[in-house]
Amino acid sequence: MINAAVVFDKVSKSYPMYHHITGGIKNLIFHLPQGIRSIKRTRYEVFHELSFEIKKGETFGIIGRNGVGKSTILGLIAGVLRQSQGTIVVNGRISPLLELGAGFHPDLSGRENIILNGVLMGLTREEIFKRVNDIIMFSGLDQFIDQPVRVYSSGMLTRLGFSVVAHLEPEILLIDEILAVGDIDFQKKCLERMAEFKKNNVTIIFVSHSMLNVERICDRVMWMESCTQKMIGSTNIVVKAYKEHE
Ligand SMILES: Nc1ncnc2c1ncn2[C@@H]1O[C@H](COP(=O)(O)OP(=O)(O)O)[C@@H](O)[C@H]1O
Ligand SMILES: [Mg+2]
Numbered sequence: 001m002i003n004a005a006v007v008f009d010k011v012s013k014s015y016p017m018y019h020h021i022t023g024g025i026k027n028l029i030f031h032l033p034q035g036i037r038s039i040k041r042t043r044y045e046v047f048h049e050l051s052f053e054i055k056k057g058e059t060f061g062i063i064g065r066n067g068v069g070k071s072t073i074l075g076l077i078a079g080v081l082r083q084s085q086g087t088i089v090v091n092g093r094i095s096p097l098l099e100l101g102a103g104f105h106p107d108l109s110g111r112e113n114i115i116l117n118g119v120l121m122g123l124t125r126e127e128i129f130k131r132v133n134d135i136i137m138f139s140g141l142d143q144f145i146d147q148p149v150r151v152y153s154s155g156m157l158t159r160l161g162f163s164v165v166a167h168l169e170p171e172i173l174l175i176d177e178i179l180a181v182g183d184i185d186f187q188k189k190c191l192e193r194m195a196e197f198k199k200n201n202v203t204i205i206f207v208s209h210s211m212l213n214v215e216r217i218c219d220r221v222m223w224m225e226s227c228t229q230k231m232i233g234s235t236n237i238v239v240k241a242y243k244e245h246e
Pocket of ligand 1: 064071073
């Protein structure tokens with residue numbers, strides 16, 4: 001436990017199921033109070049009593065099909081979602097959640113978003129301003145850095161996101177499928193940077209559909225299936241089983 005960066009102990013997570021309206025929309029509107037109660041009661045459980053532990057300094061992969069709850073797990077670790085049941089312990093400063101565009105304000109420029117994220121991570125103004133230029137350089141966004149991020153392409157958002165995270169010295173780095181949208185050059189830069197983090201004992205939690213990248217950087221992998229974990233263990237064993245299964 002002392003050496004753990006993240007502990008999930010029998011964690012369940014369910015979402016309200018808004019789409020499931022029994023008896024039709026008309027019935028719902030005419031019986032609104034009961035209707036709303038019944039919608040609130042109907043919940044969809046993403047996973048049930050999920051337990052695992054991620055050690056400090058470990059690079060931990062989470063794989064599995066779309067919708068099995070990989071992003072939900074990262075959201076719970078980041079504290080932007082709350083579990084329905086169970087206990088989650090996180091030891092260390094978490095990076096902003098690296099999902100496409102998450103954590104960015106669309107009306108602010110790239111530069112302003114860098115500063116905002118620094119503030120949210122608890123850095124002082126001086127610390128942030130010292131890093132801003134490095135971040136902009138790393139991102140390669142040049143003239144776009146002062147444009148509002150709503151005009152950014154998905155690749156550009158990824159660049160900005162990873163550049164911010166890579167310079168804010170997280171202790172726990174959360175990465176959700178971002179490598180998939182960057183171009184080859186930037187992907188390479190990200191992987192190099194992650195290798196550096198690894199060397200510096202940063203805990204990395206890496207969600208990806210690229211088994212090549214998972215094999216390249218992860219020490220251990222958890223394979224999620226609907227509602228539960230299918231397998232957890234050393235990367236080569238889990239990835240091999242996953243490939244054979246898919
Ligand atoms: N905010 C939400 N409200 C309702 N359901 C959600 C929400 N976020 C995710 N879900 C559902 O939870 C399940 C897991 O989603 P997610 O964690 O994004 O999976 P993954 O990242 O593995 O593709 C999906 O069925 C998805 O539809
Ligand atoms: Mg996801």
